[in-house]
Amino acid sequence: MPVSLHHIVIDAHDLPALARFWAGALRWRILSEQEREVVIGPDVNAPVGICFMPVSDRKAVKNRLHLDLTCAAEDRTAEIDRLLGLGARRADVGQTGAESWTVLADPEGNEFCVVRPKRTLIG
Template sequence: MPVSLHHIVIDAHDLSGLARFWAEALGWRILSEREREVVIGADQTAPVGICFMPVSDRKAVKNRLHLDLTAPAEEREAEIERLLALGARRADVGQSGDESWTVLADPEGNEFCVVRPKTDLVQ
C-alpha cells in the first residue's frame, strides 16, 4: 500500500492566529493545540489536516507550494470577500489578469488561490 497524505505543514509566527484563520476559512476546527504545533481538520477522523509549526524567519519569496480553494461558481466572489474579511489580502505573483483564479495571501503572506470548481474545468 502506498503512503498517504497526513498533514500539510505551514510554518507560522502566530500558530494559533494562523490556525484560526485557516480553520474559519475552510469551515474546519482546531483539533490539537500545543506550544509548538497546532493542527486543524474537518474532524478527528479526516484523512488530511493542516499542521502549523513555529518558524523564526520571515517569509521572503513566493511559496513553492500553495493551496487551491474552490467554491460554487455563483458563490465564488462572496467567498473571496469573506476570506478578505477574515484577514486575507489580494496578492500579485505575476498574474496577467486573465486568469480564472484569484490569488490571495493569508495573514502571514502565504499565497493561495480561489479557483473555479472542477466541474467548470470540462467546459
C-alpha cells in the same frame, strides 16, 4: 501499504492566529493546539489536516507550494470577500488579470488561490 498524505505542514510565525485563519477559511476546527504545533481539520477522523509549526523568521519569497480553494461559481465573489474579511489580502504573483483564479495571501503572506469549481465530466 503505500504512503498516504497525513498533514500539509505550514511554517508559521504566530501558530494560533494562522491556524484560526485557516480553520475559518476552510470552515474546519482546531483539533489540537500545543506550544510547538497546532492542527486543524474538518474533524478528528479526517484523513488529512493542516499542521502549523513554528518558525522565527517571516516569509520572504513566493511559496513553492500553495493551496487552491474552490467553491460554487455563484458563491465565488462572496467567498473571496469572506476570506478577505478573515484577514486574507490580494496578492500579485505576476498574474495578467485574465486568469480564472484569484490569488490571495493569508495573514502571514502565504499565497493561495480561489479557483473555478471543477467541471463534472459526463461520460
